[in-house]
Amino acid sequence: MPSFEFLPVMYDEERRQRYERIVFTAALTVEFEFDQGRRSVHYSKGESVLVWRSWQQTFKDVTQQLDRNGFHMLNASQTTEKDYVLTVSCVTMD
Numbered sequence: 302m303p304s305f306e307f308l309p310v311m312y313d314e315e316r317r318q319r320y321e322r323i324v325f326t327a328a329l330t331v332e333f334e335f336d337q338g339r340r341s342v343h344y345s346k347g348e349s350v351l352v353w354r355s356w357q358q359t360f361k362d363v364t365q366q367l368d369r370n371g372f373h374m375l376n377a378s379q380t381t382e383k384d385y386v387l388t389v390s391c392v393t394m395d
Contacts, residue, residue: 304329308349312357320354360386 304327312319325344333340344350358366360379363386367374372390379386 317357318354319357320351322349322351324349364388 305323305325308322308324310319310321325346325348328346329344331342331344333342360377360383364374364377367388367390371393372388373393374388374390376389377386
């Protein structure tokens with residue numbers, strides 16, 4: 302039986318982010334073993350952890366991100382519902 306529950310997906314309008322958290326229904330300790338030794342992380346009952354986050358980008362945000370990351374955009378279009386962006390780009394050669 303899992304010792305956590307998923308909380309509803311939330312939306313932060315200021316940051317334009319969707320995110321999901323889990324809340325622990327019982328205390329839990331996770332142990333990691335590394336070459337340099339062990340590390341334990343303890344979660345208390347009722348504590349929550351972010352498990353997923355997605356930024357909601359506008360068409361302009363997407364095209365600017367591609368430009369910042371070295372892509373030369375040859376063409377870009379967006380669906381009528383504004384759900385998808387299709388780009389034809391090439392990597393900029395310096």
